Amino acid sequence: MTARYGLAQVARMEWIKLRSLRSTWWTLILTAAGTVGIGVAVGLNTPNSGGDITNNALAGVVPGLLLTGVLGVLTMTGEYSSGTIRATLATAPRRPLVLVAKAAVFGAVTLVVGEAAAFIAFFAVGATLRAGVTAPTLGQPGVLRAVAVTGAGFCLIGLLGLGLGAIVRHSAAAVGVLVAGVYVAAQFIGIMAHGVASYMPILIVANSLSTTMPVTCGTDAASCPDFLSAWAGLGVLSLYAVIALTLGGWLLARRDT
C-alpha cells in the first residue's frame, strides 16, 4: 500500500460515482443515438456525391455535444446540490487532485463514447446513403482525421462543462452559461464579428473538426470567416477546457463548501 491517497484512489472513487448514476448512462446513450440518428437523416437528404459527405455524416455531433457538455456540468454541480461534495472532500481534502481525477475519468469516458458515436455515425451514414451517392471511406484524404478529431470534440466540450460546473456550482446557472457560451454566442458573434466567429466552440466543431477539407467561402469571401484547421481547432477547444478546469480548480481550492 502506498503512503498516502493519490490520483489512483481518487480516480477510482470518481469512476464509481460516475457509473453509479443512471442518468450518466442515459445521457451517454442518448448522445450516441442522437449523433447517429441525425447523421443518418442528413445523409439521406444528401442528393449527390458533390459535397463533403463526411461532414454531413457528422452533422449530429453539434446537437449531441450539448448533452455531453450538460453531463459534464451536472457531474460537478450534482456534488453541490446533493451535498456529496462534503463527503468527497472529506475523503480527499487535496481539492485540485479531486478535480484532476474527475476530469481524467470523465474525459476518458466521453472520449470513448464520442469516438464510438462519431465512427458509428460515419459507417451508418455510409450504409444508408441514397442510391447513386458514393459513401466516403476512411482511406480518403482527411476522412479518418475528421471522424477521429470530431469524436474527441465530445470529450473537450464535456470537460469544458465540468470546468464551468466547478466555477458556477449551480446546475441551472452553469448549464445556462454553457449553452450561452457554446451555442447562443456563436449565433450572434457569427453575424457581428467574423474574425472571432472562427473561435466559437460550436463553429470549430462544425467547420474545423468535422470537415475533410478547409471550408472555403467561394465568391462570398468577404462575409465568411477564415475557419481554423482541424488541428488548430482541436487546440483551441482544448485550451478552453483547460482554462475552465484551471479556474474551477483554483476556485474549488479557495472556497468553502
Add this chain to the structure above:
Amino acid sequence: MIDVRNLTRRYGPTVAVDALSFDVRPGVVTGFLGPNGSGKSTTMRLILGLDRPDAGQARIGGRRYRDLAWPLREVGALLEAKAFHPGRSARAHLAALAAGNAIPRARVDEVLDMVGLTGAAGRRAGKFSLGMGQRLGMAAALLGDPAVLMFDEPVNGLDPEGVRWIRNLLKSLAAQGRTVFVSSHLISEMALTAERLVVIGRGRLLADTTVAELSAGAESLEDAFFRLTSDEIEYRGAPS
C-alpha cells in the same frame, strides 16, 4: 485527539466562531453543546477543512485535516446536512468513498450491516427517510474504522430504537479508546451519553468540563446549561 486553538471564522458581519480553543480527548464521549447558531456545525466544518478559518487552527493527532494520509481511516464524520446523491444507492455511495481511501470493499457491507441498512442498500438514497439518511451518514463515518469520530446531531430523525443504538454505539466507540466528539441539542441525551462537555455560545467557549462538574449545584444538567447560556441565546421563541 482533536485540538482546536484560537479558531475564528466570520461570515460577513457574523462571527460564527470566535477565538475558540479546546481539546477533545480519546477514551470518552465529549458532548458539544450550545444554542442554535452558536457555531457548533461551523466548528466541525472547520476541523474537517471544509470551511477555511480566518484565524487559528484545528488539528487531529497533531496534523491538519488536509495533511492526513488516509483521511477516512483517521477521522470519521457525520455532518448535519445530507452528503449523498439522491440518485445513487447507499452501497455505491459507500463503495466510492471506500475506494477513495483504499478501504477494502468488504467493509462497505460490514458498515451497512452495523447501521441496519443492508436491506435498503441497493435502493436510491434519495428515497430514504430522514433517519435512514442519518444511518447512511453514520455508515460513512464508520467506514474507515477511524480513531477519531465527529457527529453533528446524530440522533436527528432517529426513532427511539435508533437513539438508544447511537447512545450505545458512541459509548462503545469511546470505550475502545477512540476520540468521540458529538454535538446535540438534547441535553438529557448528552447527560446519558457524554462524560465531558464543551459548551459554546455565540462562537465563544463557555465551559470545557465534565458532565458531573457542570451538573453539580444545579437541579439538572439542563438547568446548568440554561444558566450558562442564558446571555448567549440569539434565537428565542416568544413565551407562551
